[in-house]
Amino acid sequence: MSKFQIFSKGILKENPALVLILGMCPTLGVTTSAINGLGMGVATMFVVVLSNIIISLIKNIIPNNVHIPAYIVVIASLVTILQLVMEAYVPALYDSLGLFIPLIVVNCLVLGRAEAFANKNNAIDSALDGLGMGLGFTLALTVLGAAREMLGSGSIFGLKFIEGDGIIGFVLAPGAFLVLGLLIAGANLLSKKIYKKEE
């Protein structure tokens, strides 16, 4: 695989949220607005890139029996750093993402990439993989957040384009499931079309 393929596969072909169906909890939980989706995506990207780099560097010194706990410690430390940084510099976003920031530790996306990619590849490839996956995740969350925000409160990135309230259900729990279901179906259709052409 070329470097570009490693990087780009996370964006559509193996999009973590829409194709691999990883990291669903934050995907559904925080995407009440586009900005929250973007923030969560970038936060996850930070963790997945750094954890991929660190794990690919230390993979040879970790005994195989304890590799999962060791990875979890690396990821949890990165998440703690992220928590402290976000609390200091973007307190508003930190508050609105709330519980889902510590829960990045158990986001299957991060551990999944460590297990599936970083422990078999070198640091540069792992960084590219993490970056691509992080971008794909960010993209999916931002689109989902934007769709819910537009339908639910008639605004996008906080800019109101419709007077009054939107369909409140889309900001609440049911809307998250409905919009994500439709988004995954859309991604299915899109990737089918693209890969039919390639064949």
Next chain:
Amino acid sequence: MEYLLIIISAIFVNNVVLAKFLGICPFIGVSNKVKTAIGMSGAVAFVMVIATLVTFYIQKLLDMYHIEFMQTITFILVIASLVQMVEIVLKKVSPALYQSLGIFLPLITTNCTVLGVAILAVSEPAYGAAEAAVFALANALGYGLALVIFAGLREQLELAEVPSAMKGVPIAFITAGILALAFMGFSGLC
């Protein structure tokens, strides 16, 4: 009365899956059959109550030494080792229970309901140890309820004709959305 409030609120009003979005991966992943859904929710209930009780006292320790920022790391390590321990003890003490819960136990470490509920329980200042345990149990019951209902729906869904792009995960999410809509009827209950 207060316990009753915690229980009803955690099971129906703020259902852990359908309102708080925790544990979605197993919710979508292992909810094809009612039987596996029951097994999974049993294992979650078991681990969640123990984990919440243990982390409740660990939070007291963290507070005592003013190292609250270590919360995420300590909690996840405690939960991971707890799951291992539960597995070992269960294997020895009750092989029958181990047989039925066994395959689900390792999955629980990365099930965010356990960590999520543990963090929620300690961040509620009014909760003592007993309230925290009841809170965890009620959340586990809510999780089980959502999982079992959803598994029943999906068993029916397999027979339905679904557009090809919507097959599998997308239609599962739409179904979950409708289920969440139904659960919203409980809001305002307490």
